[in-house]
Amino acid sequence: MDRNVKETAPPPPSPGALAAKVRTLVPSMTRSMQRVAEVLAADPAGSAALTVTGLAERTGTSEATVVRTARLLGYPGYRDLRLALAALAAEQAAGRAPAVTADIAVDDPLASVVAKLAQEESRCLADTAAGLDTAQLESAVAALAAARRIDVYGIGASNLVGQDLVQKLLRIGLIAHAPADPHLAVTNAVQLRSGDVAVAITHSGRTTDVIEPLRVAFENGATTVAVTGRPQGEIAQYADHVLTTSSARESELRPAAMSSRTSQLLVVDCLFIGVAQRTYDAAAPALSASYEALAHRHSPR
Structure with a gap:
């Protein structure tokens, strides 16, 4: 590119x-x-x-x-x-148009909490789907499908989302890593080159421990992807492709890490399905082999 x-x-x-x-x-x-x-x-x-x-x-x-x-x-x-x-x-x-959901109160009964959370999660997914740039998504999928190696960077809840993407990619035979340690993330990024892909996941778009490895990967020639709720944030200047996520409103009982994770997981699933479609001839046998290995491991002996 x-x-x-x-x-x-x-x-x-x-x-x-x-x-x-x-x-x-x-x-x-x-x-x-x-x-x-x-x-x-x-x-x-x-x-x-x-x-x-x-x-x-x-x-x-x-x-x-x-x-x-x-x-x-x-x-x-x-x-x-x-x-x-x-x-x-x-x-x-x-x-x-969707109705606005009230914030969860300390004295809400659990039935009300369930209803409010379900409505917010649904709206969050709908907002992310509506705002997702499919041209950017297609480009990111193409890069991942052809990658020699894939690094995924995230901190806290975003690292959990990154781990989810990595385990999916591993199951279809791709080489992927999601280091939780920020120093290891930078060390890994130094090794990336053209033909590799780095994916950064940060809702705020300004997490230094995520921006730094993405910057290193970008400057080394890797294709870079940002999954973020702030497409105008600092992370975007080091991203070849930006995938924007939505989130529910942050509140005392619902921090941003919770509300952003749902939309991040949706984008991760879109990336994975897109890659699996493009590499189907290799991905299908790899998925079958992983299913069989896990089934054998958990079968009674």
Whole structure:
């Protein structure tokens, strides 16, 4: 891949994906852009009826901030955003847009906790699917399928997701590693070259212990992939392909590590299935062999 050639910009998100993108990007926006995004999310119909000047006045920002927010959300300009807002409002009026889930309270009965978690998990998966750039996904899958070696970097809950990806890839015969120690991750990254792939998993996009090995891998010529909830974060500058995830709202009883893991696992499964499809002739026998080995190990003797 020629890293000096800029890829074609993806098409603007669909109305359904707009709501997901707002939820995903708000934490990484400036405070003034957050005010614009929060109004868009809370009142898409009312926002669609406003001119750029009207929305700037309503949010106490500037016309330039409104336009920057529209572009960050994936639209060429405010006019395109207004059209998407109008379509989203129509979807909500027809009952096709998801309801907002209340935060889990300390005194919630377990039945309520189950219902709230299930709804948040479903929304998180739907948001991630709606906002996932399939062109970036295809490119990442192609690189993984052809890789000589694959390193996966993540810390804490993200490392657990990385371990999940690695064990899946190992079962179809690929060479993959997910070092939990950040020093070992950098040491491994030094050995990567063109033809290798490094995958970094970080919801915040600014975890130093994940960014550093990805930077080393990038500078050594490996193809790099970032799975992150903050596509504008620092991690993106060292990523050839960025796969954006969504998450449920962080709360006292639901930290970000929990809420982001669901969407990360979805992306990992998409990567694995894509690789297995591309390498099916080799992957199918390898999967069968691993199933048989595990069945034999656990069979009564």
